[in-house]
Amino acid sequence: MTPGSYLVEVIVENKPLARDPEGETIHQNLILKGGYNQVTSVRAGKLLRMKVEANGPDEARAVVRKLSDDLRIYNPAAHTIQVRIVG
Amino acid sequence: MGKVAVIQFPGSNCDLDALEILRDVVKAEADLVWHKDLDRNDYDAYILPGGFSYGDYLRAGAIAATSPSLRIVKEAAEDGKPVLGICNGFQILVEAGLLPGAVLRNSSLRFACTWTRLRVETTRTPFTNSAEKRQVLEIPIAHNEGRYYLDKEHIPELETNQQIVFRYVNEAKEPTSDANPNGSIDNIAGICNQRGNVMGLMPHPERASLATLSLDDQNDGRIIFDSMMRTLAEPGA
Numbered sequence A: 001m002t003p004g005s006y007l008v009e010v011i012v013e014n015k016p017l018a019r020d021p022e023g024e025t026i027h028q029n030l031i032l033k034g035g036y037n038q039v040t041s042v043r044a045g046k047l048l049r050m051k052v053e054a055n056g057p058d059e060a061r062a063v064v065r066k067l068s069d070d071l072r073i074y075n076p077a078a079h080t081i082q083v084r085i086v087g
Numbered sequence B: 001m002g003k004v005a006v007i008q009f010p011g012s013n014c015d016l017d018a019l020e021i022l023r024d025v026v027k028a029e030a031d032l033v034w035h036k037d038l039d040r041n042d043y044d045a046y047i048l049p050g051g052f053s054y055g056d057y058l059r060a061g062a063i064a065a066t067s068p069s070l071r072i073v074k075e076a077a078e079d080g081k082p083v084l085g086i087c088n089g090f091q092i093l094v095e096a097g098l099l100p101g102a103v104l105r106n107s108s109l110r111f112a113c114t115w116t117r118l119r120v121e122t123t124r125t126p127f128t129n130s131a132e133k134r135q136v137l138e139i140p141i142a143h144n145e146g147r148y149y150l151d152k153e154h155i156p157e158l159e160t161n162q163q164i165v166f167r168y169v170n171e172a173k174e175p176t177s178d179a180n181p182n183g184s185i186d187n188i189a190g191i192c193n194q195r196g197n198v199m200g201l202m203p204h205p206e207r208a209s210l211a212t213l214s215l216d217d218q219n220d221g222r223i224i225f226d227s228m229m230r231t232l233a234e235p236g237a
Helices: A021-032 A057-070 B015-025 B069-078 B088-095 B152-160 B222-233
Strands: A004-014 A045-054 A079-085 B003-008 B029-034 B045-048 B083-086 B102-104 B112-120 B136-143 B147-149 B164-169 B188-192 B198-201
Touching: A004 A057, A045 A057, A057 A079, B003 B015, B015 B029, B015 B222, B045 B069, B045 B088, B045 B222, B069 B083, B083 B088, B088 B102, B088 B198, B112 B188, B147 B188, B164 B198
Parallel strands: B003 B029, B003 B045, B045 B083, B083 B198
Antiparallel strands: A004 A045, A004 A079, B102 B147, B112 B136, B112 B164, B164 B188, B188 B198
């Protein structure tokens, strides 16, 4: 437990079954067209980076996870999120 | 006759159009109410207009959905009062959990501004009770995030509960992919809650309620407001 300021990222993406036209367009019209055929899929999303005061990284992650659910940072009908400590 | 509130959020821009149709066309008693001033469930019907509330930041409708005014709207919805969300208003109702699903970015990745044909799928709502089932209404859309989404396995439930109110269709009244302007699942243009009193749709009926503003001098959008007036005049209609 190290009290301090933690950098937490939230990545919001469409669920796998919800089409992601932005990712598809970047893949087909930019990456494959540019010759990078080894890239087989692209998903676009949204990144939120938050500075959080907490007693440790687990607490920082838990706070962000909770606020993401409480305040609907994502819409669970269509999105998934990943919450991760980056610093 | 009931009184209607048009709720104005920062970034609403179809609020005055809706107000004009209510007051001058269907002769409703209607107020424009700033969202922070709506602190009592005093009105008989509520309209959440189109626009770009809070700049569409985070997700269209997501921030307005946390406005305290939505608590009043929820209360009204629980009382069975008519609640209509148009375009951004639809997005707000979805984000506030009053309607199921999500409204995502158009599959074309382009802002879509065009006339659409809507097939009325149910007349059980307070906004379609003056229409006929399978009647086609020509009403325009103007949005970047209009792709209605719900997990495919939940669509039959929506259908069974008669919660699909409008579908985008072609001239032959068929919901084809060509007639779908934004990639909405099952060509869904508008839905309602289980009870039927809360409805949201992406197209703008207030822009098609006067013949001079509409295709072929029709005023197809008006039937939505006429239905609401009928409901307010004869509860249970």
